[in-house]
Amino acid sequence: MSTHYFIDETKAKGYVVVIASCPSESLAAMRRVVSRLVLPGQRSIHMKNESPRRRRQIAGAFVGLSERGIQATVLDAGRGPESERLRRARALRAVVALTAEGPSGNLVLDLDRTMLARDRRVLSSALREFSADHLSYAHLPFSAEPLLAIPDVVAWSWARGGEWRARIQPLIRDHRDV
Numbered sequence: 151m152s153t154h155y156f157i158d159e160t161k162a163k164g165y166v167v168v169i170a171s172c173p174s175e176s177l178a179a180m181r182r183v184v185s186r187l188v189l190p191g192q193r194s195i196h197m198k199n200e201s202p203r204r205r206r207q208i209a210g211a212f213v214g215l216s217e218r219g220i221q222a223t224v225l226d227a228g229r230g231p232e233s234e235r236l237r238r239a240r241a242l243r244a245v246v247a248l249t250a251e252g253p254s255g256n257l258v259l260d261l262d263r264t265m266l267a268r269d270r271r272v273l274s275s276a277l278r279e280f281s282a283d284h285l286s287y288a289h290l291p292f293s294a295e296p297l298l299a300i301p302d303v304v305a306w307s308w309a310r311g312g313e314w315r316a317r318i319q320p321l322i323r324d325h326r327d328v
Contacts, residue, residue: 151175153255157245158301162309165227165234167241167328168301169248170321171255176218177297184296187211193293197306209317212303221323222304223248228327238265239272244328246276249285257287260298 154177156170172180187195187208197205212220225244227237249255259269266289273287292298304321307314 151253153249153253154297155245155249155255155257156295156297156301157257157259158298158305159238159241159260160305160309161234162306163311164229164309165237165241166305166308167225167227167238167245168305168308169223169225169245170297170300170304171221171223171249171252171323172297172300173219176220180215180218180220180300181296183211183215184299187299188296194296195299195302196292197303205314206317208299208303209307209314212300213318213320215300216320220300220321222301222318222321223323224304224308224325225328226325235265235268239268240328242269242272243276243279244326246273246280246282246285250277250280250282254284255286257285258295258298259287259289260302261289261291 152174154172154174156172157167159165159167195208200208225241227241245257249257269289277285304318307318
């Protein structure tokens, strides 16, 4: 059995990276659920672009995915004084450390061309360091992988706190400061 890990971050109120883990056998069903939530004219779901009503609908639908095995880990790399680049590198190393403990899998990160070369260096180094040759990674545009919406929703909700954090709590397996 393999696992797919979908990774996204929020820079609101610090630097938070979310890993949404999904068993391979559930991928197709989860993609259908997420794709049905995309409105006509939308290419993908981004919480920052949704109305409050839609945000509640999306968060509720994603919490329902926990029955199919989706879980999220929140990695909080904090606020300054370090640069965002250093906090991201620390968080990505933590992603590899955590996922290296599990079965074979694929890390899927939202494509940010400004960070691509740096991410590749950090991920390659961490994969070697943690002897994680059973893991692979890819950077994909948000619109190319519907399941990248899951860590986006969790990260957005986590950063907002209060009601929003409570809404997505059933998806949260772990929270760590990194």
